[in-house]
Amino acid sequence: MRNKIKRNCYCGDLRVEHEGKEVCLAGWVQTRRDLGGLIFVDLRDRSGIVQVVFNPEHKEALKTADKIRSEYVIAVKGKVFRRPEENVNPKIPTGYIEVMGNELEILSAAKTPPFAIEDDVKVDESVRLKYRYLDLRRPQMLRNVIFRSKVNKAIRDFLDANGFLEIETPILTKSTPEGARDYLVPSRLNPGEFYALPQSPQLFKQILMISGMERYYQIARCFRDEDLRADRQPEFTQLDMEMSFIDVEGVITLNEKLIKYVTEKVTGTEIEIPFPRMTFKQAMEKYGSDKPDTRFGMEMVDISHIVSDSNFKVFSQAVKGGGCVKGLNIKKGGETFSRRQIDELAEKAKEFGSKGLAWINITLEGIKSPIAKFFDEKTLAKIIDALQGETGDLIIFVADTNTELVMTSLGSMRIYLAKTLNLIDKRKLNFLWVTEFPLLEYSEDEKRFVAKHHPFTSPMDEDISLLDKEPAKVRAKAYDIILNGTELGGGSIRIHDAALQKKMFETLGFSQERAENNFGFLLRAFEYGTPPHGGIAYGLDRMIMLLLGLESIRDCIAFPKTQNASCLMTEAPGEVDIKQLKELHVQVKI
């Protein structure tokens, strides 16, 4: 580059105190306003925008300024002037001054961008993704990138100060069963064999504990070949950590300090610790979800005991069949929901898996409800009392012989209602621990128990004896950290006893051979002195999305992929040369 003007300060930093100073700036042309003999240029760099003026006193510069267009890259030498009162622009931080340009150099011309480089630009996301380098120039996107960088730094500062080592683990690794679909990489040197990209560094971090590292962390890229969502990308970043000689309490308290430190550092919002905790069972019973959103109330109430002997067979038979009846009180819902809208709610409930929706509308004129006639006055009063029903409220019920279905469908209704009725205070940051997850869950597909977290999760000591007879009842030393109804991360204390690990594999229906094939290296490592250990992993993209209040994870990832898992900028994935395939011993059939 032959440019003579060397930058010595940043556009967004200039203030009245710099008056009279000769400055050299460089950046992109935000806008050019040509008044004939006078040209104004808003110059933008990473720090912000400042107005540069070109007038006939500097003929060469003015002549060059005539040629520049939006997004040209220029360098300017000029003097900082305080603007006269009537020319101040209070809308921008640098609006009290301007730079009188006396030298101007065009460093690079630019095509007209396909969309304006400004916030709240009305443009389809696919256009933004195709021209991501332009999209990232927008202040909002720049802010997100900077924010993310600050989060990473705060994490590193905290963990470093707490004795953690940042250790990298392989990207080319081994495919393991269970869990998500793997991304595979063919091996040139080993024909017919494949690496898998890691779904998480899980096994390596446990090995690192056996290696005596004691405290490990990594801001690790992870890969899962599953369908995408607004908060799910095929490659994403985990804050992964593991500690030796630790228990559930230890992991939780350290992580509360970490979250407090990081959040306060990057948002300035004060975070109170310790966070509330609830068990998986409590979460399901009250909120119908293992990741409750506690920013609003409307908790579920069980009325099974009240209606078990009632004449309303939908309710009584649900209870007698081993299920339950639960209700939600939509405060003042009787006033907001018309009869027709209540019917729409019932349709919604069906979408969420329930067979129907019963309701009681407590109006000024008395109870309105298609099911009231089945109950005597005393029972009806008890039901309403249980849900703290008052005049104007609308109470809805779901009943089923499948208790879990009642909880999850009503839980989904709860979230749906909160969104439609605007019950959520978006300024809140409600962190919450959910503990005592079930160790196992029965898979109808595979006709066996599978690990809810992963196969290395330790059962709770008092439940180990249940492993043989009632595996479904065994609780795990596992915990999730929830923020505003979204799972931020999760982890567990691991099994460090070879015999217990073996038993776990048996319960999961793994043959010894299969366990050896898939996890042999880990089992072998376990035999050489394994410290008790445990850890946690956060979805870092998701955490940043939530802290920034973004709707999509894509807005805090510099180069995200579309729902089709393709990159509109690079056009990945793409076809490759036949020669490459041959070297990899890969034949393509479509």
Added chain:
RNA sequence: GGCCCAGUAGUUCAGUUGGUUUAGAACGCCAGCCUGUCACGUUGGAGGUCGUGGGUUCGAGUCCCAUCUGGGUCGCCA
């Protein structure tokens, strides 16, 4: 894999029951004028594979079928 929404100028959109001429508007872009603009103003101008393919029809941006792309969601994501 299922369901839903969208695709018309560089961008965001309008385009009625299928028929008003050459498919419009705004912003952007280009050119002229303009010394205090900051959403500069002003005069003029250029710019279209109506996502793609097929079908119905005298006639399709509009109706039908298929397909592609982007988004949301269910399944899936230990």
